[in-house]
Amino acid sequence: MLPFLSREEILRYSRHLLIPDVGLEGQRKLKQSSALVIGTGGLGSPVSLYLAAAGVGRIGVVDFDIVDVTNLQRQIVHGTSTVGILKVDSARQRLLDLNPHIQVDAINEPFTSNNAMHIAKNYDIIIDGSDNFPTRYLSNDTAVFLGIPNVFGAIYRFDGQASVFYAAQGPCYRCLFPEPPPPDMVPSCAEGGVLGVLPGTIGSIQATEAIKMLLGIGSSLVGRLLLYNALDMSFEFVTLRKNPKCRVCGPEADIKELIDYDEFCGVPGREVHEGSAGIEWDITPVELFDALKLSPPPLLIDVREPHEQQIASLPGAINMPLGAMAAHLSELDTARDMVLFCKAGTRSSRALELLVSAGFKRVKNLKGGLNAWAKEVDPTLPIY
């Protein structure tokens, strides 16, 4: 029995009720439905806002972070007033303000193999708003094992992708991407940037697909992948097919339960994400400040993209972007002390791994990057 709508809800959803394909019954279906949004960031923001506005009865938001000012360029469910508070609480507050007739489950946990099935089994659909490959594979596999759709979206700079992976009707994420990329090949938005409005477009498409799936109307993106280029304003659709050899959704699938996705994706440990290459290889900003007084000082190598130097830099540094570093190693003197740096220490940690594997020994990583330098040595330097 579908839930009834109150007089307030009938008024609120009038523009939905007027559409024959939705009507009173459709709106009651939405009220009965539940959706789990993985991530309350760039994609999760518009997705959760539009699902709330549409009257999806229960929305779960999963995140394990606090609101940061750098989020506000695109994560529109949050605001200046919620900087510093848990993202799921910030999102819940905003969603309930938009629509107090729904239930919002604020799940302040990392979405991992240990809890994914337990969390997701309570929802009709998963919307993937994550920002890393391990979570994408986890969301996919969880959806396949639970037999529910997984509405996919991904963004980077000006490019967006969207689809619906639903093993009961078509391919899953692994049918398209059986294997993750090598860890250094696909940069994050934190490293490469993203046009702020881009997740608004892709997230809105994800919300559209979720609502259609919950209502059972229209033609979904199952079996199709949308490729969006915001610079060209082009929309391309390519065909996706079930992979008969898919290890998760195929007829001879051999993966029957969730795995260690960090290991599967070759993700470096938490240290690298925090801008550290390990205590043996790090140099702190204060230590570097002292080392630069020596004669000769260490060679500073900036592994960022060239355009980032305009934002902030260190005097005398040479620029050798990480992506092209392998081709230029012979230009470096192995007998000279060198310090690698980037914005936050993540890319420079990876660059250090590259140099060490090539035989370099007199190399250090500036722990925490330029942002840490700005906090600890030179507060006039912008943090970005």
Add this chain to the structure above:
Amino acid sequence: MPTLTLPALMKYYVNDLSEVQITGSTVSQAINDLTSQYPAIKPHIIDNQGRLRRHVNLFINKENINNLNGLDTSIEESDIIILMPSITGG
């Protein structure tokens, strides 16, 4: 000539273009032509063993080459090839 469409994230390696004309009667030849015309793109789509990187998909007239004949898939003059690397931002 066949047309190869690239995502915006690759434009930095192909003189800011989103479409390039390529020659070749197979996908493999087309990729070789692309990397010959624009060497800067090569490390982003080809690994150290000369193989197409595993996170890069190619579609010919909207069909994944993995569902056709892989890199040996034939290309016609009017074909549109889409190069689609994996992205993961959210």
